[in-house]
Amino acid sequence: xxxxxxxxxxxxxxxxxxxxxxxxxxxxxxxxxxxxxxxxxxxxxxxxxxxxxxxxxxxxxxxxxxxxxxxxxxxxxxxxxxxxxxxxxxxxxxxxxxxxxxxxxxxxxxxxxxxxxxxxxxxxxxxxxxxxxxxxxxxxxxxxxxxxxxxxxxxxxxxxxxxxxxxxxxxxxxxxxxxxxxxxxxxxxxxxxxxxxxxxxxxxxxxxxxxxxxxxxxxxxxxxxxxxxxxxxxxxxxxxxxxxxxxxxxxxxxxxxxxxxxx
Amino acid sequence: xxxxxxxxxxxxxxxxxxxxxxxxxxxxxxxxxxxxxxxxxxxxxxxxxxxxxxxxxxxxxxxxxxxxxxxxxxxxxxxxxxxxxxxxxxxxxxxxxxxxxxxxxxxxxxxxxxxxxxxxxxxxxxxxxxxxxxxxxxxxxxxxxxxxxxxxxxxxxxxxxxxxxxxxxxxxxxxxxxxxxxxxxxxxxxxxxxxxxxxxxxxxxxxxxxxxxxxxxxxxxxxxxxxxxxxxxxxxxxxxxxxxxxxxxxxxxxxxxxxxxxxxxxxxxxxxx
Numbered sequence: 001x002x003x004x005x006x007x008x009x010x011x012x013x014x015x016x017x018x019x020x021x022x023x024x025x026x027x028x029x030x031x032x033x034x035x036x037x038x039x040x041x042x043x044x045x046x047x048x049x050x051x052x053x054x055x056x057x058x059x060x061x062x063x064x065x066x067x068x069x070x071x072x073x074x075x076x077x078x079x080x081x082x083x084x085x086x087x088x089x090x091x092x093x094x095x096x097x098x099x100x101x102x103x104x105x106x107x108x109x110x111x112x113x114x115x116x117x118x119x120x121x122x123x124x125x126x127x128x129x130x131x132x133x134x135x136x137x138x139x140x141x142x143x144x145x146x147x148x149x150x151x152x153x154x155x156x157x158x159x160x161x162x163x164x165x166x167x168x169x170x171x172x173x174x175x176x177x178x179x180x181x182x183x184x185x186x187x188x189x190x191x192x193x194x195x196x197x198x199x200x201x202x203x204x205x206x207x208x209x210x211x212x213x214x215x216x217x218x219x220x221x222x223x224x225x226x227x228x229x230x231x232x233x234x235x236x237x238x239x240x241x242x243x244x245x246x247x248x249x250x251x252x253x254x255x256x257x258x259x260x261x262x263x
Numbered sequence: 264x265x266x267x268x269x270x271x272x273x274x275x276x277x278x279x280x281x282x283x284x285x286x287x288x289x290x291x292x293x294x295x296x297x298x299x300x301x302x303x304x305x306x307x308x309x310x311x312x313x314x315x316x317x318x319x320x321x322x323x324x325x326x327x328x329x330x331x332x333x334x335x336x337x338x339x340x341x342x343x344x345x346x347x348x349x350x351x352x353x354x355x356x357x358x359x360x361x362x363x364x365x366x367x368x369x370x371x372x373x374x375x376x377x378x379x380x381x382x383x384x385x386x387x388x389x390x391x392x393x394x395x396x397x398x399x400x401x402x403x404x405x406x407x408x409x410x411x412x413x414x415x416x417x418x419x420x421x422x423x424x425x426x427x428x429x430x431x432x433x434x435x436x437x438x439x440x441x442x443x444x445x446x447x448x449x450x451x452x453x454x455x456x457x458x459x460x461x462x463x464x465x466x467x468x469x470x471x472x473x474x475x476x477x478x479x480x481x482x483x484x485x486x487x488x489x490x491x492x493x494x495x496x497x498x499x500x501x502x503x504x505x506x507x508x509x510x511x512x513x514x515x516x517x518x519x520x521x522x523x524x525x526x527x528x529x530x531x532x533x534x535x536x
Contacts, residue, residue: 042389126375134334135372139386139435140361 030222034152037144044150051154055116055217059162062115063108067166070103071095071173079182091182092192095174100201101261104166106253109212112159113245117220120151121241124224125234133225148225152217159213160206167202204260211256212249219245283346285310285443285475286331291340293326293499300326302499303340308443313469313476315486317521318496319530324479327496328447331477332366333357344443362386365436365444365474369451371428373420373435379406380416383434405434408471409464426457430464437468444469446478450485462488483522495521497530 078094124147127133136143171193178184220241227237284307293301300323308314318324329335331342333349342349344360352360373382383402387393393401403413409430420428429449436444449465450458462485469476469489480486486493487507495503495518503518510522520528 130370131368131372132374134329134332135366135368135374137334138332138361138364138366139389140358141385141389 026226027218027222030225031218033144034148034218034221037142037149038153040142040145042145044146047146047150048154051150052158054119055112055154055213056158056161059108059112059115059158060165062111063162063166064169066107066111067099067104067170068173070107071099071170071175072177074098074103074170075174075177075182079178089192091174091178091184092189093196095178096171096193096196097201099170099174100167100205101257102205102253104163104170105205105208105212106249108159108163108166108209109216109249109253110246112155112162112213113216113242113249116155117216117241117245118238120217120220121224121227121237122234124221125227125237128225128227129230129234143225148221151221152214155213155217156210157213159209159216163205163209164202167205200260204256207260208253208256211252215248215252216245219248282310284308284343285312285345286477287341287343288327288331289341289343291327291330291337291342293323293330293335293337300499301330301337304496304499304501306494306501306504308475308477310475311473313466313478313489313491315478315480315490315493316496316501317481317483317486317493318479319481319521319532322496323499324481324496325447328445328477328479332364332445333361362390362439363442365439365441367429367432367436367444367446367449369448371420371432373423373428373431375420377419378416379411379418379420379423379431382420382431383438385435386439401438402434405438406431408437408468409434410460425452426454426460429453429457429461433461433464433468437472440472441474443475443477444472446476446480448480448482449478450480450482455484458482458485459488465489483524 074095075091078091082090124133127147133143133147136146175186175189175193178189179186223237223241223244224234227233229236286306286308288304288306291301291304292299304323304327306314306316316324316327326335330337331349336350344363347356347360349357349360373379374385377385380399380402381388383405384398387398387401388395399416403416406413406415411427411430411434415423415427415431420431423431433449446465449461453461465476465478466489476489478486478489487510490507492504492506493510494501495515497517503513503515505513510518513519516529520530526532
């Protein structure tokens with residue numbers, strides 16, 4: 001009896017491991033097919049433009065709000081932490097570094113994953129279950145080129161731009177708290193921000209954003225493209241897209257931080 | 264092991280016409296895991312012929328169609344289009360074959376994000392063989408051919424009824440004047456009158472284009488109305504091929520049971536509770 005339970009446990013663990021590797025393999029093949037199709041004609045410029053607006057323009061409010069409040073909170077927290085020192089310098093520096101290196105890319109990534117990853121998975125999932133993706137193939141149109149490539153490229157292009165805007169708004173949030181709540185000198189605060197500003201901080205944040213853009217759109221498309229089982233399948237695909245993208249964003253955030261700053 | 268009646272598949276049209284069939288399936292096998300769906304499908308569709316595949320749910324009708332369309336890869340066997348084995352084609356050659364094919368999906372499969380005329384003219388717009396204005400003109404002409412006026416052209420698919428969606432799907436299928444048209448359950452989900460309207464449209468458009476047509480359905484009224492020849496698929500094999508007249512006279516118990524729509528006979532439905 002005991003050994004039977006032990007074997008059932010081994011069976012379950014084995015299944016989970018096998019399923020994980022099978023899913024990773026499928027995702028890898030999906031990603032490589034997407035990358036290959038990026039270099040094949042025709043390129044659907046209109047679809048690409050529509051995705052740039054959808055991912056970039058319509059995500060701006062949510063990214064602006066989250067980075068603004070993140071910058072404000074960091075200014076307040078840093079001031080409390082450094083209250084025994086002269087705080088103007090550290091507050092400006094900590095706001096600058098934390099917003100550009102971490103907060104703007106991660107917050108923007110997670111917000112866009114919730115907004116765009118979910119909508120892509122739902123849209124493509126519905127197209128799959130209503131046979132629209134099959135219809136594309138019968139109309140001599142490669143679904144990867146028509147549906148996936150414009151979305152993934154738009155994600156890679158727009159996320160860094162969103163993060164750049166998020167950087168500016170986040171730093172402004174810190175400035176507002178610094179000047180109007182903590183009553184720092186405005187010109188000194190700005191001078192400190194400018195002094196500590198390094199191109200590497202901005203570049204690393206934007207590079208992270210490009211990787212996050214790829215992860216969000218790829219997983220949104222992958223989960224939608226292979227969804228099955230009607231409405232329930234589409235719902236599952238949407239959940240999987242957001243959860244898996246969010247986890248991968250946090251994992252890759254660590255890996256990229258290691259690459260940029262620890263090596 | 265259950266003995267199935269001997270199929271008259273394939274050889275009938277080969278002997279009669281003596282010319283190369285437009286479409287030929289040779290021993291096509293397809294399984295999903297342990298479930299064998301197609302068990303060696305052999306079928307010829309002659310040029311200009313309208314063949315209807317009948318069969319119950321789960322007998323492999325849709326899988327057969329998906330294998331022909333390249334949406335699924337057969338595990339074994341070959342599918343020839345104009346004598347070319349589809350498995351040997353490059354992607355460009357496959358696209359070339361697809362451009363000679365029109366397909367009406369069961370759910371019409373219209374693109375929600377595009378208006379009706381953009382749906383109909385989709386291939387024309389993607390291939391850029393004609394200008395946008397010309398593509399729209401052709402789309403409106405094809406819509407008229409299926410009995411829809413040009414006011415429908417600017418509407419989005421979400422605002423159409425089931426019957427109208429089927430008509431738009433048919434207009435899209437014939438937009439590029441294809442040589443072969445596939446119909447997947449064309450009357451499913453429609454009322455009897457609309458079903459008959461769609462059947463009439465299928466007959467007239469196929470005749471007008473001089474196209475070869477392959478339809479899968481379990482609607483016997485539809486099958487009798489549109490078919491030159493009917494093939495019955497059962498347990499992943501073609502078990503009978505014949506004309507509509509032969510269908511009415513056949514003594515094949517499987518076909519007779521299916522045509523009569525009777526629960527009693529050699530075909531047993533699996534009912535799991």
